[in-house]
Structures are given as structure tokens and as C-alpha cells.
Amino acid sequence: MPDSSAVHFTNAFDIRSVGCSGDPTMFEAFWRETGDAAELVIPGWQTMSYFSDVGNVCWFMEPLFDQQVRRLHRTVGNAAVDGYHVLVGTGSTQLFMAALYALSPADADQPTSVVSTAPYYSSYPAVTDFLRSGLFRWAGDANSFVGDSYIELVCSPNNPDGAIRDAVLSSGAGKAVHDLAYYWPQYTPITRRADHDIMLFTVSKSTGHAGTRIGWALVKDREVARRMTKFVELNTIGVSKDSQLRAAKVLGAVSDGYDVGGGGASRHRLFDFGRRKMVERWRMLREAAAASGAFSLPAETSGQCNFANETAANNPAFAWLRCDREDVEDCAGFLRGHKILTRSGNQFGADPRYVRVSMLDRDDAYDIFISRLASLK
Incomplete structure (x- = not known):
């Protein structure tokens, strides 16, 4: 952001x-050097409906975007996709907010504490407290947090220092959201296929298309995915289909470059x-x-x-x-x-x-x- x-x-x-x-x-x-590999023409009649796939938890997500997200992760090997729900958001920031909403109990006596190990991404506290929600509130450095109920934000590689991070807290009542925006081969070695409960990604840092404003989440639990989708629905009534189709085209072009079996082996x-x-x-x-x-x-x-x-x-x-x-x-x-x-x-x-x-x-x-x-x- x-x-x-x-x-x-x-x-x-x-x-x-x-x-x-x-x-x-x-x-x-x-x-600039890829020619028409990532170019897209959208006819005037296309993408007019609110709905994309009513059978999907994320009913406003274009099926092609879902397919290309899964394809790219399988190509790179940086995150598991089998058994996960793919959700689309207006950048990963919207999905970060959706995760806070989905993981915070509505009937809790106090707002859920949101923490991250310092140095943490500068937007975490600003976004968490922006609307002064009664569901959650920023509680600072995870290393100094005391309590059993929390949402820990784990950015790895970390923004700002590039460190490889794991969650530092462990509690049955605690939850973790893994921000993996920078877990791509241009920035860091891909040492394992991440399989956390909630993982956030964005085209901004994976392909450089920050202006497209598209992010995605990989979510294991269907109910959490449903609640995150509800947040996006109430927040923006879905996500731009035009942006989704462009992002799908871009992600497809990236995968094509490494698809040797399909004749890719592209320069x-x-x-x-x-x-x-x-x-x-x-x-x-x-x-x-x-x-x-x-x-x-x-x-x-x-x-x-x-x-x-x-x-x-x-x-x-x-x-x-x-x-x-x-x-x-x-x-x-x-x-x-x-x-x-x-x-x-x-x-x-x-x-x-x-x-x-x-x-x-x-x-x-x-x-x-x-x-x-x-x-x-």
C-alpha cells in the first residue's frame, strides 16, 4: 500500500x-517487451452483471481468475492451493480487513487484539484502527503481547526488513493471518509450499501491476472464507471484473513463460x-x-x-x-x-x-x- x-x-x-x-x-x-502476451480487449457487453459464479463461496470472482491464481501457485510452488478457497479483493489490503472481520467474534466483551512482530508493516496499525471498529483494535508488537485471544499478522518476507517470519504467539484462542505478498522468486528463495490457514497475495508485488488493484486470499476454512466474502460484499459489492480479467491475463502470461510442456519456454x-x-x-x-x-x-x-x-x-x-x-x-x-x-x-x-x-x-x-x-x- x-x-x-x-x-x-x-x-x-x-x-x-x-x-x-x-x-x-x-x-x-x-x-514493455512482452508484446501482446498480457494484452486484453473486453467487449462492451461483457462483465456487466454483479455475479460471476453463484456456486462459489466468492460469488463475484471470475472463474478465469481463480484458475490462473491456482495455476501460478502450482508453477512456483510457493503456496498450496488444493483444499483452499480462493477469494478476490480490491488489493490484499481489503482482504486483510476482511480477515480481521471474519476472525473477530461478534459477541466478545472486548475488541480482538491485532498484533505483529516489530518492525511491522506501517499500514497494519493504521488500517486496523481506521474505522475504530468494536470488533478489533491494534495492540502493537506481538513479542510484548500478553493474552490468549488475538489475531497475529505474519508478513514473510517481512515488510520492511525482508526477514523470514513465523508466528511468535501460540494459543488455542489465537489466530494468524499470513501476508505473503513478497513470497515470490524475485525476492526470496522459495523454500517450501506454504499451507497456512489464511494467506494473502497481491498482483502489486508479484507482477508489478499495482494499479490493477487486485489481491487474493487462500483460505482453508469455508466459514471463514464465507465471512471474508461477506465483508467484501458489504464493503464494495464485489470486485471489478475488468480488473480481475486483466489480472488473470497477466498471471497467465507469467505462467506461460515457464510452461515448457505447453511450448512455453518463453524468453x-x-x-x-x-x-x-x-x-x-x-x-x-x-x-x-x-x-x-x-x-x-x-x-x-x-x-x-x-x-x-x-x-x-x-x-x-x-x-x-x-x-x-x-x-x-x-x-x-x-x-x-x-x-x-x-x-x-x-x-x-x-x-x-x-x-x-x-x-x-x-x-x-x-x-x-x-x-x-x-x-x-
Whole structure:
């Protein structure tokens, strides 16, 4: 989710978006080269009804979108789909809210506590408390939470620091929602097929199509899936069919690139492109931080990637950058003074000497960011 207060334009003289919004424009270069593989024409008479598949729990989900989601997960091997309900939402943020609604008892004496291990995604507390719901409320860092009833948000790889996360709480009355937006081969080795009760994904970070505003959930329990669907129904009366069909076309194009049996073996392989870009960008960032001497980054980690069938490094979509200068306590403020906007660590429940930096901007903007960072002493 972008920070609306940090929506600015980027040019060669004044970087205003690098490090802030996470807008995945890096992927534009890939999709420009794919020709008509992801193009779609929707006739004027199509997608006019509210309904898509009345026999499905998620009755407004286009069957083709369901099919392509399952196909892509089977191709990548990052999540189990057999025995799961696929739900569609207007981005994964809507499905995150739907999960909070579905998991919170309506007859509880107190709102259900929502927690996540710090540093946690900055939008978790903001979205949880936005409507001041009587069903749930933000309760902070999972590591300091005391109680048996809760909803734990587990983001893995984690936004903002890229760490691989597991739930830290364990209680019969507690529930977990796994946000796997970044569990794709361009960012991290695919070490296992995730099979959690609720898993959230989005096209924003998987393919770069943030503007399509489509996310999906894989949900084991039918009643939870039904309640999540009811939330989306009451919230937006379904999800844009046009966006669903475009997302299905895009996801299909990604799978086609790896479908050797179907004659695919296409040169247009999104995850290969993304991996090359992320490896190069992380190399540049580590060199810039070393040249500066004023910043540090988390140590590089790696693992056996079952998708690529090789050892691969973890190259997160965001960098968790620390300012090591003794005279700087507010890293975001320091960088802002040098025309680099970032999100401060305090927005993630962490020390303000840390900032989150986006690794997904266009090449020209990223190159200027690296140049500016390296020049800071």
C-alpha cells in the first residue's frame, strides 16, 4: 500500500518517490517487451452483471481468475492451493480487513487484539484502527503481547526488513493471518509450499501491476472464507471484473513463460527478470552503503530455492537501512535534507535511526538514489 502523503513525481534532478511508496515501476521494462502476451480487449457487453459464479463461496470472482491464481501457485510452488478457497479483493489490503472481520467474534466483551512482530508493516496499525471498529483494535508488537485471544499478522518476507517470519504467539484462542505478498522468486528463495490457514497475495508485488488493484486470499476454512466474502460484499459489492480479467491475463502470461510442456519456454520470464534486477540493485546498494560509511544494512541471507533449483540470496523489495552517524537520530529527516524521501523506522514500531527504502523504482530514479546515498558521509 502506498503512502498517499508521499505521492510525488520523479525526475533526474529531484527524487521524491524512491524509498517511500514501494510503487513497483521497476517491472514496466519487462512488460514493455512482452508484446501482446498480457494484452486484453473486453467487449462492451461483457462483465456487466454483479455475479460471476453463484456456486462459489466468492460469488463475484471470475472463474478465469481463480484458475490462473491456482495455476501460478502450482508453477512456483510457493503456496498450496488444493483444499483452499480462493477469494478476490480490491488489493490484499481489503482482504486483510476482511480477515480481521471474519476472525473477530461478534459477541466478545472486548475488541480482538491485532498484533505483529516489530518492525511491522506501517499500514497494519493504521488500517486496523481506521474505522475504530468494536470488533478489533491494534495492540502493537506481538513479542510484548500478553493474552490468549488475538489475531497475529505474519508478513514473510517481512515488510520492511525482508526477514523470514513465523508466528511468535501460540494459543488455542489465537489466530494468524499470513501476508505473503513478497513470497515470490524475485525476492526470496522459495523454500517450501506454504499451507497456512489464511494467506494473502497481491498482483502489486508479484507482477508489478499495482494499479490493477487486485489481491487474493487462500483460505482453508469455508466459514471463514464465507465471512471474508461477506465483508467484501458489504464493503464494495464485489470486485471489478475488468480488473480481475486483466489480472488473470497477466498471471497467465507469467505462467506461460515457464510452461515448457505447453511450448512455453518463453524468453519472457518474469521471475528471471525480477531476480536479475534485484540481485543487481542489492549489489549497488551494498556498495553505496560501504562507500558512504554512514549506513548499514541487514546481513545477506540465502537458501535453496525449490523453484529455481539452486541456492538463491534473499533480495527483499525494501531495504531496512540504518544511519550509523552518531549525530543523526532521525535517519528519515537526515535523508530528506538530501532529497531522498523514506519512511522512518518509527512508522514500523522501530528505532527512527532506521528507514525503509524501496528497491522497486524505475532504473533512472534508482541510479540517482544510489549516487546520492554513496555521496553522504
